[in-house]
Amino acid sequence: MRTIVDSQYFPCIAYFSLLKSKDEIWIETQEYFEKQTYRNRCYILDANRTLPLAVPVKGGNKKIKMADIQIEYTHRWLNDHWRAFTSAYNKSPFFEYYEGYIHDILFKKQTRLLDLNMEILSFCLKALHIDTKINLTETYESTSKSQFEDMRSLIHPKKDYLWSQIHEPVPYQQLFGQEFAANLSVLDLLSNTGPESDNYL
Template sequence: MDYENTEIHEYIIDCQFLPCINWFKISIDQKYINFDIYERWKKMSFGNRCTLLGGGGLIQLSVPVEKGRDQKALFRDIKISYLENWQLKFWRTIVSCYNRAPFFEFYKDELQETLMKKHTFLMDLNMELISLCFKYLYDSKVIRVIDGNKMTKIDSLEHYLLPKNSQALPSPITYHQMFSDRHGFQPNLSILDLLFMEGPEAKFLLSK
């Protein structure tokens, strides 16, 4: 992926849960963040999961979804399951990983409030979290839900970034991470890692 040339294109990108850093690097030069209303649900994707770095190494958080969804289902129709208190578990994990990070206190209240809402649909949760991250990173971003089949001049990057390959992709930026003394630098973690560690500087790192 040639990040330096992304500004000359417009993309459809997948609607990730607390997206990875590469996702935001791709989006930084985009006027519009385009999600496809007909995006297919893909299991084992970042649609319902993100990667953090803890004391023991990489941690994957996965939002549970209602069963019975196959690969033909539309992402917009995927419902979140609340049979377990995953929100509390997620928040405790985030606190455990980042409570000593330099900018954790700066972002934690709004993040916790958004994460604890009981959204019915996964897409709604993801879009609200993405909007929150955009507020911290960019002056303005317009999120559009479009019909990708009717947009002939837009390239699709849906499912370009997957959990199985994200660690192998070249990292667009490097920065100090919690626990890097134990595990070295880990590329393409959730944007939370960058925000908690670098704060307002994150947007400048992404723009390089």
């Protein structure tokens, strides 16, 4: 049975836990962009709190397909995100090994959000040694059909009760905080555990 998931920006750990469990997966490209989701945001841990970082998009309130949604560059979000990443993880054990790749991906300044997300996904899969085959959907699959496993929007920042069924968080050493912050962006896992990240998943 085919498994379909949404595209995410520096996806959370549960997302990669799901991908690692599958031989093949389909990324939804024909759905309408949905705000307040991981499609254009990620969560990292800085010295003060769990910090949300969102990529601004053009026409986010309109019905625009994920394949067509464009990134808005009039805001200085690129510099803000990069500053946040380096501030949060510069002193972590392994961030320096990934820093150059992450910088190059971000400052390539892709036009479409999907292209940015796919480049991030490709980098993360290599870093995590996950060889799941990734496909892009060409038509929208209705939820009324039963021939696929619909995981779209189940890994959601406001639906902990759903993603926790996919990934049971196990604490690892984080740079900040007294309590473990679960299911952050995979950047947190890579920066803190490096080559052990794939074993963690």
